[in-house]
Amino acid sequence: MKFEVTILGSSSATPIFNRNPTAQILNINEKLYLVDCAEGTQQQMLRFDIKASRIDYIFISHLHGDHYLGLVGLLSSMHLNGRKKTLKVFCPPPLKEIVDLQLKYSETTLNYPVEFIFTDATSRGVILENQDIFVETIPLNHRIPCTGFLFRQKKRLRKLIKEKIAELEIPIPYYPAIKKGNDYEAPDGTIYKNSVLTIEPQEPKSYAYVSDTLYNENYLPQINAVTLLYHEATFLNDMLDRANQTHHTTALQAGEVAVKVNAGKLVIGHFSARYKTLNELLDEAQSVFPNTELAVEGKTFIISE
Amino acid sequence: MKFEVTILGSSSATPIFNRNPTAQILNINEKLYLVDCAEGTQQQMLRFDIKASRIDYIFISHLHGDHYLGLVGLLSSMHLNGRKKTLKVFCPPPLKEIVDLQLKYSETTLNYPVEFIFTDATSRGVILENQDIFVETIPLNHRIPCTGFLFRQKKRLRKLIKEKIAELEIPIPYYPAIKKGNDYEAPDGTIYKNSVLTIEPQEPKSYAYVSDTLYNENYLPQINAVTLLYHEATFLNDMLDRANQTHHTTALQAGEVAVKVNAGKLVIGHFSARYKTLNELLDEAQSVFPNTELAVEGKTFIISE
Known part of the structure; x- marks a missing residue:
């Protein structure tokens, strides 16, 4: 099952150096999930040929402008482009008030x-479960209420061993039960154990989106052994005081989080406008967690194929 | 005195085909005036190397998102970039409520x-007068309250004839009175008529920004003989019914406005997303008013040098 994330914005606070503020698109089994929606997210989606009509879920971490100011424009464009199907927006409660006020004064009633x-x-809480995934909020510690999001694939059904199924000429209607772990009784009464008919499915993969936060230990157990960890890394560690003051994380701390939770891979982002180039941030995180990459606009990271 | 306009966005409603929704920057005597501020205006200013810190005035025509959704992000970036001086925002009254609500939930108190x-x-009313210009609102007829803006240079002082001033050795303290039209009395009692000391200044130039509107005659007298007319031209004239229905103008109508008001030049913009290329819109406007150009992102039109 496809499970991947494409970076639409990697900048903190303001757009700069061709970096846009935060937004990411998850493709999970060909459904699109938008995570944060900074100003210009629509334009980034056009740039990277991502169809807004395919998004059914939007997640907003918190109400600093660099994480949500593109939302009303996107909702409006979906309306103008003829959307009819329901859109679910997971967000801090005041966002509805903000959206409603803007739609009121533009005299817009959305068509969907x-x-x-x-x-x-x-x-911490599960806010969405569908056929593919669970999504949990990750309580973070920022200047205003802020959550990250943990996307976990559901445990998948066992995989049929095709050759064995063919050899025994097992009829298709039996497949679902076998995939769930049942044995198979042939017409002649022979019992075939499930273990000879199927193999273990791939372990469920997971993606943690750790948006703006002061470094702390509280959220680490929840993201333990995550397949791909996105963690903000606004500053280099020589700016630790500033990071603490503004409730942000340094690249070194992001690397340490990845080590502590035994992440499969780390992607860092939300870079301060003071960094024109990002090599030092990458080096710092890699000094403790080598399997780190930079969130770069347009780049896709594969969580599961 | 420099008086020019740079197009930051030419698209209606949604960003598309590398066109951004509406925003323009006026440079009047090296002061910047932002006219409308769609989503992505900040990014467009970075792209065209326009310093937001130099903007002291922002004008918002109406509260459809494609004309103002970039404002809160821009205000926030000005704050983060250390702005201290006052910013004046000319806008429909509800915009303050919208901005205040967003700043409240992001717990932001602007530093300026x-x-x-x-x-x-x-x-119609004069909403700004400073040393360089008058700005008037142009009442328009759109689906929600909407104004255009007319920028008129002030009548300038008469220009000294340098050679004559030097020949008569007129002291500098006399210059302001002479520029205003006074005669000069030399120490020997000779009276020199102002007409031999000065020449007429350049006629004041003007720029009319005619944002979203149903074509009508009401605003024509106000923009008569305007130097440069920007007029929306959302549709081709074969979509006249749609233009009327949505309270927009066709390219043909925009050309007709330019003819009727005897404009010096016409720039059309606010193009519907249905037009991937713009040649037909240009041709249609030029069929009645040849001196027409397209609003193209990054293009600067000179109103006065």
């Missing part, structure tokens, strides 16, 4: 339903 | 004063 599902930044 | 000056879409 928007369902707001409010996040609670004080506790 | 923003003064909101509310426009009245029902009547």
Whole structure:
């Protein structure tokens, strides 16, 4: 099952050096999930040929402008482009008030339903479950209420051993039960154990989106052994005081988080406008966690194929 | 005195085909005036190397998102970049409520004063006068309250004839009075008529920004003989019904406006997403008003040198 994330924005606070503020697109089994939606996200989607009509879920981590100011424009464009199907927006409660006010004064009634599902930044919780994934909020510690999001694939069904199934001429209607782990009784009464008919499915993969946060230990258990960890890394560690003051993380700390939770891979982003180039941030994170990459606009990271 | 306009966005409603929704920068005597501020205006200013710190005035025509959704992000970036001086925002009254709500939930107190000056879409009025210009609202007829803006240079002082001033050895303290039209009395009692000391200044130039509107005759007298007319031209004239229905103008109508008001030059913009290329829109406007150009992102039109 496809499970990958494409970076639409990697900048903190302001757009600069061709970096746009935060937004990411997850493709999970050919459904698109938008995570944060800074100003210019629409334009980035056009640039990278991502169809907004394919997005059914939007997740907003917090109400600093560099994480949500592109939302109303995107909702409006979906409306103008004829969207009819429901859009679910997971967000801090005041976002609905902001969106409603803007639609009110533009005298716009969207042609499609928007369902707001409010996040609670004080506790971990499953906010979405569908056939492919669970999504949990990750309570973070920022200057205003802020959550990250953990996307976990569902445990998949066992995989049929095609040759064995063919050899035994097992009829198709039996497949679902066998995939769930049942044995198979042939017409002659022979029992075939599930273990000879199937193999273990791939372990569920996961993606943690750790948006703006002061480094702390609270969220580490929740993201333990995550396949791909995106973590903000606004500053180099020589700016640790500034990071603490503004409730952000340094690249070194992001690397340390990846080590502590035993992440498969780390992607760092949300870079301060003071860094024209990003090599030092990458080097610093890699000094503790070598399998680190930079969030770069347009780049796709594969979580599961 | 420099008086020119640079197009930052020419698209209607949605960004598409590398066209951004509406925003323009006026440079009037090296001061910058931003006219409308769609999503992505900040990014466009970076792209065209326009310093936001030099903007002291922002004008918002109406509260459709494609004309103002970049404002809060821009205000926020000015704050983060250390702005201290006052910013004046001329806009429909509800915009203050929208901005205040967003700043409230991001817990942001701007480091600089923003003064909101509310426009009245029902009547023509001077909303700004400074040493260089007058700005008037142009009442338009759109689906929601909407004004255009007319920028008129002030009548300038008469120009000294340098050779004559030097010949008569007129002291510098006399210059201001002579520029205003006074005669000069030499120490020997000789009176020199102003007409031998000065020449007529350049006629004041003007720029009319005619944002979204249903074509009508009401605003024509106000923009008569305008030097440069920007007029929306959302559709080709074969979509006249759609233009009327959505309270927009066709390229043919924009050309007709330019003819009727005897404009010096016409620039058309606010192109519908249905037009991938713009030649037909240009041809249509030029069929009635040949001195027409397309609003193209990054292009600067000189109103006065």
